[in-house]
Structure formats: C-alpha cells, structure tokens
Amino acid sequence: MRYCLTGLALLIVWAYGRVLVALLPSTVRMGRLERAGLSWLSGAAYLGFWTQMVIIVAGSMTRWAWIASAVPIVVALRFVFHRRSRDRGERDQVSRPGVAAILAAVVLIVVLTSLTITSLNSGPGWDGIYNWAIKAEVLYLGDDLVRGATANYFQTAHWQFSHAGYPLTLPALEAWLYVWVGGVDERLTMVVGPTFLMAGVAILIGFLTPITGALRATLLGTLLASVPLVTDLTATSYADIPFAIALLAAIIGCARWLSDDGAAYDCVIWLAILPLIKLEGLFYAAVLCAATIILAVNQGRVRRLRLLSWSAIAVAVSVGPWRLYLRSSAAIDGDFVTPSLQSLSAGLERIPRLWDLAYSTISSSSVFGILPILLPLAVFAGWRQLQKPVVIFVAAVLAAGSLFSAFIFILSNWPDFHRHAYHTVDRLFLHLVPSAILLMGLLLVDDLSRMGVAEIEEAGS
Amino acid sequence: MKRDPPRTDHDPAAAGKRSHSLRTLLSLPIRVPEQTRRSFFRHGVTAILALAAAWQVTRLPVPQTLVRESEWSVAEIAGPYGRALQFFDQVLPARSTVTVFKDSRFDRTERTRFQAAYLLYPRVVRTGIEGDRFEYFVANSLAAVPRPVHGAGTIVTYHGNEGGSDVSVVFGTGTSGGLTLSRVPAIAARTVIVNLSDGSSIIRVSGQIEGNPVLLVGASDVYEALERAPGVLEFRTRLPVDGMNLSLLRESSPNPSRRTVRRVRKSG
Numbered sequence: 001m002r003y004c005l006t007g008l009a010l011l012i013v014w015a016y017g018r019v020l021v022a023l024l025p026s027t028v029r030m031g032r033l034e035r036a037g038l039s040w041l042s043g044a045a046y047l048g049f050w051t052q053m054v055i056i057v058a059g060s061m062t063r064w065a066w067i068a069s070a071v072p073i074v075v076a077l078r079f080v081f082h083r084r085s086r087d088r089g090e091r092d093q094v095s096r097p098g099v100a101a102i103l104a105a106v107v108l109i110v111v112l113t114s115l116t117i118t119s120l121n122s123g124p125g126w127d128g129i130y131n132w133a134i135k136a137e138v139l140y141l142g143d144d145l146v147r148g149a150t151a152n153y154f155q156t157a158h159w160q161f162s163h164a165g166y167p168l169t170l171p172a173l174e175a176w177l178y179v180w181v182g183g184v185d186e187r188l189t190m191v192v193g194p195t196f197l198m199a200g201v202a203i204l205i206g207f208l209t210p211i212t213g214a215l216r217a218t219l220l221g222t223l224l225a226s227v228p229l230v231t232d233l234t235a236t237s238y239a240d241i242p243f244a245i246a247l248l249a250a251i252i253g254c255a256r257w258l259s260d261d262g263a264a265y266d267c268v269i270w271l272a273i274l275p276l277i278k279l280e281g282l283f284y285a286a287v288l289c290a291a292t293i294i295l296a297v298n299q300g301r302v303r304r305l306r307l308l309s310w311s312a313i314a315v316a317v318s319v320g321p322w323r324l325y326l327r328s329s330a331a332i333d334g335d336f337v338t339p340s341l342q343s344l345s346a347g348l349e350r351i352p353r354l355w356d357l358a359y360s361t362i363s364s365s366s367v368f369g370i371l372p373i374l375l376p377l378a379v380f381a382g383w384r385q386l387q388k389p390v391v392i393f394v395a396a397v398l399a400a401g402s403l404f405s406a407f408i409f410i411l412s413n414w415p416d417f418h419r420h421a422y423h424t425v426d427r428l429f430l431h432l433v434p435s436a437i438l439l440m441g442l443l444l445v446d447d448l449s450r451m452g453v454a455e456i457e458e459a460g461s
Numbered sequence: 462m463k464r465d466p467p468r469t470d471h472d473p474a475a476a477g478k479r480s481h482s483l484r485t486l487l488s489l490p491i492r493v494p495e496q497t498r499r500s501f502f503r504h505g506v507t508a509i510l511a512l513a514a515a516w517q518v519t520r521l522p523v524p525q526t527l528v529r530e531s532e533w534s535v536a537e538i539a540g541p542y543g544r545a546l547q548f549f550d551q552v553l554p555a556r557s558t559v560t561v562f563k564d565s566r567f568d569r570t571e572r573t574r575f576q577a578a579y580l581l582y583p584r585v586v587r588t589g590i591e592g593d594r595f596e597y598f599v600a601n602s603l604a605a606v607p608r609p610v611h612g613a614g615t616i617v618t619y620h621g622n623e624g625g626s627d628v629s630v631v632f633g634t635g636t637s638g639g640l641t642l643s644r645v646p647a648i649a650a651r652t653v654i655v656n657l658s659d660g661s662s663i664i665r666v667s668g669q670i671e672g673n674p675v676l677l678v679g680a681s682d683v684y685e686a687l688e689r690a691p692g693v694l695e696f697r698t699r700l701p702v703d704g705m706n707l708s709l710l711r712e713s714s715p716n717p718s719r720r721t722v723r724r725v726r727k728s729g
Contacts, residue, residue: 104511111518219510226517369517374509381506444506 002181006188009180010195013173016073017043022080024266034206040199041249044242045273046073047176048169051139052322055168060142060150066179097214104218111225112201116194119235120187128237133186134162135171140178154326163335165326167319169277170239186237193234193241200245200434201225207252208441217441224437227369229430240427243278248434250274250284251397254292255390257307264307267292272314280404280431285315287400295389335420336411347410350417357418358406361426368433375436382443394439401432 017039030038047069054065097105138153154164174189181188201221208217224230233240253270271288274281289311337343363372385391405428414420 104514107514107518111521114521216507216510219507219514222514223510223517226514226521228517228520231521369520370513374513377509381502444510 005180006177009177013043014040016046019073019076019080031206033202037199037202044173045169045276048172048276051172052168056321056325061139062142101214101218108218108222112198115231115234119190119194131163132170132237136174137184139171139175167276189237196242196245197234200248203249212441212445220437220441224434227433229367229426239278240430244431244434246273246277247284247431250288251435254288258295268310268314271311272318275319283404287397291393291396295393335413337413343411350410353418354407354409354421357421357425362429367426378440378443385443391442398432398435405429
C-alpha cells in the first residue's frame with residue numbers, strides 16, 4: 001500500500017510538471033519522451049519552489065499547504081487547454097524506431113529497473129540522511145506535529161552541520177512522499193534518484209532521437225544510465241543526479257533558445273530551476289546565460305539580449321526570497337569562503353594538487369566508466385562539428401563547468417582543502433556527465449538541422 | 462594535322478617517376494563513394510557506442526535484493542549498530558533521547574551498517590529529528606577538532622527534548638572510537654567493555670558526558686586502543702543486548718558485575 005501511495009505521489013508531481021511544461025512555447029516541437037522527462041523535472045522544481053515560498057510566508061508547511069500546491073496547477077490547466085486547441089498538429093514527426101533500437105531500449109529498461117531495485121535496497125547515504133532527509137522530515141513535521149520545528153531548523157545555528165541553507169526541491173519531494181504515506185519512511189525516498197535518472201534519460205533520448213536516430217540516442221541513454229558514479233549516486237538520496245538532469249535540460253533549453261525565438265521563455269524557466277536544486281545552479285545559470293549571449297551577439301541577434309534580463313529576473317525570483325529568508329536566520333553555509341581578491345590569491349597555491357586530483361578523478365574508469373575514453377574519441381571523430389555554434393555552446397559550458405568543479409576548492413573553508421575536494425570533486429564532475437553525453441551525440445552526427453539549428457549554422461558560418 | 466601519339470601506361474619514364482612518389486601511391490585509383498564513407502562512419506560510430514554501452518552495462522552492480530528479504534537480513538548488516546538501536550528501541554521509553562558520538566571516519570562498511578541500523582530502528586534515531594535540538598557539540602568535548610563535519614572526532618548529538626539526552630553513545634569503538642576516547646580523558650578513564658556472545662562488543666563508559674550515561678558501540682578491536690588509556694576496565698560477558706536494561710546503563714559506578722557481567726581484567 002505504501003508503494004502504491006508513493007507511486008501515486010510521484011505521478012501527481014509528474015502531472016503538475018506536465019501541466020507546466022504544456023504552457024511552454026516550444027513544447028509543441030518536443031517529442032513525447034522529452035516532454036515526459038521535462039514534466040518530472042518541472043513538477044519537482046515547482047514543489048520545491050512552492051515549499052520555500054510557503055515557509056517564507058506562513059512559517060512552515062502544513063497539510064493545507066501541501067494540498068494547496070494543486071491550486072496554481074488547476075488554474076494553469078485552463079491555459080493549457082487553450083493552447084492545445086490552438087497548437088494542435090505542430091509537432092515534429094519522428095520516424096518509427098527499428099528493431100535494433102527497440103532491442104537497445106529493452107536493455108535500457110532492464111538497466112533502469114535494476115538501478116531502481118538497487119536503490120530501493122540501499123540507504124540514503126550519509127549526506128542523504130544528514131543534509132537532505134533531515135530537511136524532508138522538518139518539512140513533513142511542519143508545525144502540525146512538532147510546534148516550531150521548521151523555525152528551529154532554519155533559524156537556529158544548531159543545524160548548520162546539515163547545511164540548512166541548501167535548496168528545498170529534493171527535501172520537498174521526499175516530504176511530499178511522507179505526506180502521502182502518512183509517516184516518515186526513508187526507504188521510500190530512495191525511489192526519487194532513479195526517477196530523476198529516468199527523466200534525464202528520457203530528455204536525452206527525446207532530444208537526440210530526431211538528430212541521431214533512435215538507435216544511437218538509446219545507446220547514449222544507456223551509456224548515461226550505466227556510468228558507475230551515476231549508478232552509485234542514483235542509489236542515494238543525494239541531489240547530484242537531479243541537478244545533473246536539470247543542467248542537461250537547461251543546456252538543451254538554451255540550445256533551442258539559440259535556434260528558435262519561440263523557445264526563449266523555456267530557457268528562462270530551465271535556468272531558474274537550476275538553483276532550486278543545488279546552489280551550484282547559480283554558477284551554471286550565469287555560465288549558460290553568458291555563453292548564449294556571446295553566441296547571440298556573434299550572430300548579430302542583439303535583440304535577444306533582452307532575454308538576459310528575463311533570465312536574471314527568473315533566477316532572482318526562484319531563489320532570491322529564499323536566500324533573503326536564510327540570511328535573516330542562522331542557516332549560512334560555511335564550506336567556502338566568500339570570493340575576494342585576497343581569498344583567491346591565497347588559494348592559488350592549491351591549484352597543482354587540485355589539478356592532480358581532478359585529473360585522477362575524471363580519468364578513472366571506476367568513476368566515469370568508459371566516458372574518459374569515449375569523449376576524446378568523439379571529439380576527434382567529430383571535430384568538424386566543433387565549428388557549429390550549438391556544439392561550441394555545449395562544449396564551452398562543459399569546459400567552464402570542469403574548471404569550476406576542479407578549482408572551486410581554492411575557496412574551500414576546510415582546514416584540509418584536499419580532503420574537502422577528495423570527498424566532493426567526483427560529484428561535481430558528475431553534474432556534467434549527461435551534458436557530456438549530449439555533446440557526444442552532437443559531435444557524432446552530420447546533420448544538426450533536426451534540432452532547429454540550421455538557422456544558426458548559416459548565421460554563424 | 463599533326464596528331465598526338467596515343468597515351469599508354471607503359472611509359473617507362475613516367476612509371477619510374479610514379480614508383481618513387483608517395484603522393485602517387487596515395488592517389489591509387491581506389492574511389493570510395495561519399496555515401497559509403499558516410500555510411501561506414503555512421504555504422505562504425507553506432508557500433509562503438511553499442512560496445513561501450515555493453516561494456517558499462519556488464520559492470521553494473523547486481524541489485525541487492527537480499528537486504529529487503531527480511532528484517533533479519535537488515536539486522537545482520539546493521540551489526541553492532543543495529544543491536545544498539547534495537548536495545549534503545551526496546552529499553553528506552555518513548556521520547557527518550559540518545560546522544561550519538563561518531564568519529565566521521567566512516568568507511569563503506571560502517572556507513573552501510575549505520576544506514577541499515579537507521580532503517581531498521583528509525584524511531585530511535587528519529588527521536589532526535591522530531592525534537593527541538595539536533596546538534597553537534599564538538600566544541601565542548603573535542604576542542605582540538607576544528608570542524609564538526611567530515612573531520613576526525615566528530616560528535617553527533619541527538620536530542621529528543623529540551624532536557625538533553627538520556628543516553629550517550631559512541632559509535633565506532635575501533636580506532637575511531639579509541640581516538641574519540643583518547644581525546645576525552647574523563648571518559649577514557651572509566652570505560653567498560655561488554656562483549657557480546659556473537660563476538661561483537663558494547664563498551665560501557667561509566668563516566669558521563671554532559672551529565673548523561675555513555676554507551677559505546679562497536680567491534681572488539683577497540684581493546685588495544687582502550688588499553689592505552691589510563692584506568693580502563695574491561696569486562697566480558699555473554700549478556701545479550703536485549704537482556705540489558707536502562708538501570709544498568711544508568712549506573713554511575715564502574716562496577717557492573719552484580720549482574721551477569723563478569724570482570725575479566727582490570728588495568729590502569
């Protein structure tokens with residue numbers, strides 16, 4: 001019964017997201033698979049955003065607040081029906097998959113099922129318990145069960161060890177499950193990781209299929225689902241897999257932005273979702289914005305720059321109030337010092353050791369599987385594609401993300417920065433794995449026009 | 462009209478030139494149609510991707526269904542942690558509070574055990590989370606440790622109510638537990654080790670931390686570490702965990718031998 005209720009709770013989150021995705025302008029050009037994946041991501045982010053806004057306004061989550069999360073969705077449904085009647089029949093037609101693609105899909109389904117079973121039989125992990133599950137329980141308890149639990153958690157210094165300032169999307173999802181099953185059960189939350197991974201695989205395959213064909217897209221999806229670190233972290237309640245999937249969605253959204261004015265507002269939404277899942281999202285939102293603007297200026301499409309302001313507003317709305325709320329409390333994260341000229345110059349001597357650690361991490365087959373071999377091969381085989389703006393865009397974001405992941409520990413506040421990096425650097429690089437596989441897909445194809453980038457290619461070349 | 466002589470392939474001079482020209486060798490008349498070349502590339506890439514995916518898939522972990530077969534399996538995995546939490550679950554009254562000390566040098570085995578224990582007896586651990594306080598108090602006891610999280614000597618405290626905890630527990634009584642003890646001399650001076658029938662051990666510390674009784678939980682390899690501390694008392698017993706009761710824990714005297722605990726050695 002608990003598993004049924006958990007499934008129902010997940011389905012409702014997906015339905016929330018499905019309504020929201022249906023409102024996006026470029027939805028009509030997406031395949032069903034991609035829309036399904038994005039729906040899950042949107043629904044989860046919506047629940048996180050809703051939770052933090054309720055806490056800011058009302059002080060804590062209550063039973064009524066959880067129920068009321070459906071109200072904006074119901075209101076949005078009216079616009080969805082309006083759009084559906086207007087946009088009917090505009091979707092891209094995708095050819096039927098061949099036998100090989102179907103076989104690959106079967107293997108992929110077996111892999112994902114296996115990962116789900118493994119995850120359900122694993123524990124939440126150390127950070128899963130002490131960073132995320134605690135927040136989930138605080139949200140679930142609200143003030144209904146323990147008076148003042150929420151305020152105590154977010155507004156006292158006692159809980160700093162659990163990073164009380166981390167975003168609430170993942171804890172809100174877990175608390176949502178608790179609400180539905182009527183009690184705290186960390187085992188059930190182990191389904192969240194595989195669900196995000198499935199969403200990511202769906203987004204990747206859905207996006208790549210029109211470009212690379214169903215077989216190659218499915219193989220790339222299987223590659224993503226079988227990367228050792230991905231499988232390892234899927235079986236925890238960490239936020240790294242959800243963030244990696246959100247980053248993939250944002251990169252795809254920005255790629256569409258580059259090719260299609262109609263997709264501009266989608267991109268804004270995906271950028272705003274990033275910091276709702278992990279704080280690193282602020283960095284990546286800035287990088288994605290910068291890379292998109294540089295390419296847009298290079299193409300002489302200066303009028304698109306106004307969307308920069310929309311993105312900034314969206315990101316500010318998604319996390320601004322929450323950060324202000326936290327700033328007024330004691331929930332301040334202390335793992336990193338505030339960037340300054342002094343702190344940066346003091347940390348420069350750490351670079352050689354951080355480089356060694358980053359290199360040994362990203363070149364390890366026990367961490368990233370065959371990707372350390374496959375990605376350079378893909379760059380070698382598809383070097384001609386590197387002249388195309390969309391490929392340059394994805395590669396630039398990956399490069400910036402790699403530098404960030406390797407050297408952010410220059411600002412580490414730990415007494416032993418190497419220990420900090422040692423425990424964290426692989427998870428930071430994991431955020432880039434789905435996007436790296438996306439890059440492989442884009443490199444190993446002759447014709448990018450199916451994703452709507454022909455226009456850019458002409459303008460950029 | 463003068464006609465050019467017919468071209469032949471038997472011109473010795475030209476043939477000699479070609480035979481010594483790498484450029485000529487490379488321009489042998491092997492013409493690969495563009496379509497074929499593209500097709501070869503496309504299928505080659507797909508084949509490589511398929512091989513790569515297959516290689517990775519074969520290295521996936523096997524689903525661990527064993528863990529969920531029964532609570533007994535979980536308890537086995539939980540090991541001493543599970544037994545300790547089981548003890549709390551059975552002995553402590555509702556809303557009891559437990560203070561847990563854990564050196565954060567968790568290896569994978571310890572982490573798995575702790576998680577399994579946590580899953581098995583969530584009520585005990587959750588008493589801390591449902592209460593108003595859940596904090597580290599590393600600064601009070603382990604001032605030498607600069608950071609509470611991820612550093613050696615971490616002390617985790619679970620409190621269930623405002624009154625503080627009823628029992629203090631040190632998880633990990635191997636090297637890490639010994640390290641913790643060595644940094645808290647007041648505890649190390651009055652430590653009792655209770656061995657269980659299955660080979661694991663519960664180490665009783667008769668001293669108090671912040672006014673609470675202390676229970677250490679871990680494997681038996683702590684003895685060596687403890688023996689280095691002055692005033693350590695070691696006891697061995699075949700007393701099962703669920704045979705203990707709270708009154709035993711609450712003893713302030715370092716002499717628990719009045720029950721089934723048998724004193725084996727005294728040192729220091």
